[in-house]
Amino acid sequence: MTSSYSGLTYSPTDIQDTGTFVLRSSNVKNDQLIDADNVYVNPDIVNSINVKVGDVIIVVRNGSRALIGKHAIVNEEMTDTVIGAFMSAFRGENGNYINALLSTDNFQKEVHKSLGATINQITGKDFSMMIFQTPKFGEQQKIGAFFKQLDYTIALHQRKLDKLKRLKKGYLQQLFSKNDDKVPRVRFANFTDEWELRKLGELASSFEYGLNASAKEFDGIHKYIRITDIDDSSRKFNSESLTSPDIALSSADNYKLKNGDILFARTGASVGKSYLYIESDGLVYYAGFLIRARIKSEFDSNFVFQHTLTSSYESFIRVTSQRSGQPGVNAKEYSIFEIGVPSLEEQQKIGLFFKRLDDTFTLHQSKLDKLNSLKQALLQKLFV
Structure with a gap:
């Protein structure tokens, strides 16, 4: 009922701006096909078959072991499209069922x-040796159709979230002035004064390094935030694996965060990552690889924080963090980052706008997380 086929082998000289689309691991995310780092090759060198609706493609070889087994189903006609050499595909009448089966823990x-000790690949022989308990074809179709609809709903919410992220990125470009501009491209009504270029050190009353202490099991009250506890995407405090500082807290009052404090990662691959503390995050102490900027009351902390999400800030970090060893930015260097600053009222207007946008992100992300959790629970129940 199911057959398989292999992907296209090509060389760098075969790649061109248009031509035959080659699906690779970068085009597979969350069990869906996406546009990402697309590659096109000269159609004249193609000697593999075109994908069809219902085909399930899977990553069978990759430098990263974690990517082996990533998969997606072809849900629409894709003319002049093949899979790459590090991919395989299954073709049959039960593609939706197979796609769901490949999402189960049993398949993983x-x-x-x-997988071998050093070789990150699964072969056709490996697939032939895998054993799964499966129902009759009619039940396979029902299970496959169910997960197809669930995947469609998940993909719909993911697209909404991605659209909001693109929207915010555009607003960050429009609502903040560039270094050489006196005003931004877009402004709220009734604001006409020029913005003033200020250094971050002028907006903060102090820059302080974090607590030099290891983490221990969470005691239920005192939270400890490290670089890894700041979510890469949302920049919120990730509370899934809470810890407490392993130190006598009677001497650690200076490391308690206050409303409006901004943290900056000072070293490593995450240098530049930022976080805005809010009171709802609870009693939080910050760790040693973070720098705290305490923003003065005459400036809006959320306005300042949103500046750390702009392309100009990314450029500043990229240039400033260059070191002979590990990348890093110290407190003095952070203090010279320049941003355009309007009146406090306009700062608050912009800060509130982005807060509401971020709250919408959080709502959509929460829905998406619940749907993904639901899918995992149903995979456990509907597959033996």
Whole structure:
């Protein structure tokens, strides 16, 4: 009922701006096909078959073991499209069922059995040795159709979230002035005064390094925030794996965060990552690889924080963090980052606008997380 086929082998000289689209691991995310780092090759060199609706493509070889087994189903006609050499595909009448099966823990266990100590790949022989309990074809179709609809709903929410992120990125470009501009491209009504270029050190009363203490099991009250506890996407405090500082807290009052404090990662691959403390995050102490900027009351903390999400800030970090060893930015260097600053009223207007946008992100992300959790729970129940 199911057959398989392999992908296209091509060389760098075969790549061109248009031509035959080659699906690779970068085009597979969350069990869906996406546009990402697309590659096109000269159609004259193509000697593999075109994908069809219902085909399930899967990553079978990759430098990263974690990517082996990533998969997606072709849901619409894709003319002049093949899979790459590090991919395989299954073709049959039960593609939706197979796509769901490949999302189960049972499949991941089979993949890990097949992976060698050094070779990150699964072969056709490996697939033939995998054993799964499956129902009759009619029930397979019902299960497959159910997960197809669930995947469609998840993809719909993901697209809404991605659209909001693109929207925010555009607003960050429009609502903040560039270094050489006196005003931004877009402003709220009734604001006409020029913006003043100020250094971050002028907006903060102090810059302080964090607590030199290891983490211990969360005591239920005192939270400890480290670089890894700041979510890369939302920049919020990730509270899934809470810890407490392993130190006598009677001497750590200076490391308690206050409303409006902004943290900056000072070293490593995450240098430049920022976080805005809010009171709802609870009693939080910050760790040693973070720098706290305490923003003065005459400036809006959320306005300042949103500046750390702009392309100009990214450029500043990229240039400033260059070191002979590990990348880093110290407190003195952070203090010279320049931003355009309007009146406090306009700062608050912009800060509130982005807060509401971020709250909408959080709502959509929460819905998406619940749907993904629901899918995982149903995969456990509907597959043996």
